[in-house]
Amino acid sequence: MMSELRNGFIQLQDLTKIYQTEAGDFLALDSINLVFHEREFTSVVGRSGSGKSTLMNMITGIDKPTRGRVVIQGREVQSLKENQMARWRGRNLGIIFQFYQLLPVLTLLENVMLPMQLAGLGTLAQQARRAYALLKLVGVAEHWKKRPSMVSGGQQQSTAIARALANDPPILIADEPTGNLGTRAGANIMRIFQNLAAQGKTIIMVTHDRELAGHAQRTLTIEDGRITNDTNGLEGARSMRADLNVSFRGNQL
Ligand SMILES: Nc1ncnc2c1ncn2[C@@H]1O[C@H](COP(=O)(O)OP(=O)(O)OP(=O)(O)O)[C@@H](O)[C@H]1O
Ligand SMILES: [Mg+2]
Numbered sequence: 001m002m003s004e005l006r007n008g009f010i011q012l013q014d015l016t017k018i019y020q021t022e023a024g025d026f027l028a029l030d031s032i033n034l035v036f037h038e039r040e041f042t043s044v045v046g047r048s049g050s051g052k053s054t055l056m057n058m059i060t061g062i063d064k065p066t067r068g069r070v071v072i073q074g075r076e077v078q079s080l081k082e083n084q085m086a087r088w089r090g091r092n093l094g095i096i097f098q099f100y101q102l103l104p105v106l107t108l109l110e111n112v113m114l115p116m117q118l119a120g121l122g123t124l125a126q127q128a129r130r131a132y133a134l135l136k137l138v139g140v141a142e143h144w145k146k147r148p149s150m151v152s153g154g155q156q157q158s159t160a161i162a163r164a165l166a167n168d169p170p171i172l173i174a175d176e177p178t179g180n181l182g183t184r185a186g187a188n189i190m191r192i193f194q195n196l197a198a199q200g201k202t203i204i205m206v207t208h209d210r211e212l213a214g215h216a217q218r219t220l221t222i223e224d225g226r227i228t229n230d231t232n233g234l235e236g237a238r239s240m241r242a243d244l245n246v247s248f249r250g251n252q253l
Contacts (some may be wrong), residue, residue, distance in 0.1 A: 014068035043216035094164035
């Protein structure tokens with residue numbers, strides 16, 4: 001377990017978040033120890049208020065834990081300075097926020113171009129072409145010229161997904177990515193995620209929806225800030241036991 005914690009692609013160690021409010025302290029994440037494996041598609045399910053978005057905000061470094069650490073690719077996220085963090089995040093993480101966070105003054109196309117511009121990837125023409133192709137992939141290309149306020153919530157959400165894919169990041173963190181999409185658009189996004197997983201992306205997807213969660217290889221359940229079920233847990237434990245057996249026999253020889 002400890003060596004797995006050290007070697008995991010994304011490691012959460014004693015991750016704890018206490019929100020301080022006027023009503024008192026609120027324990028939103030309760031000492032979570034967890035590993036996300038490289039190239040694995042994991043879903044995170046849990047009731048409203050269970051801590052899903054809080055967990056994502058810790059992993060992406062958008063908010064700081066009260067205690068504990070997030071280590072991604074050997075790098076402690078919270079130890080990075082703000083500008084280093086922004087640069088690293090821009091290249092490595094595609095983040096789909098629960099409430100989209102599109103920039104209201106930019107068109108949909110410009111919103112999707114922005115991460116490429118910030119990372120200095122490609123020429124303006126290349127950025128525009130890629131942004132358009134991504135809008136097409138998620139089904140909203142016809143609205144490319146519009147600002148977010150001129151399209152539906154679902155179309156904004158689709159745009160946010162396109163934006164998260166702009167820099168072709170190895171890691172995708174998605175907080176309720178299909179929460180506002182209709183059945184067809186939602187199924188399209190799940191197909192896209194599964195293709196990305198097959199291409200070797202590491203994906204963490206928060207959802208209320210158990211059926212959607214079933215598209216992932218592994219499902220974590222969070223309740224009151226604790227992981228109470230991990231479909232990978234048993235399997236992981238079993239394969240580690242197999243490893244132990246192998247090395248035990250090796251020692252005997
Ligand atoms: N900034 C904050 N200050 C105080 N309490 C907060 C803050 N953000 C979240 N909380 C509380 O922490 C708990 C977890 O919130 P979080 O947003 O992580 O839940 P969630 O699982 O994402 O819920 P939902 O499914 O509704 O999005 C909730 O009880 C919430 O009220
Ligand atoms: Mg949430």
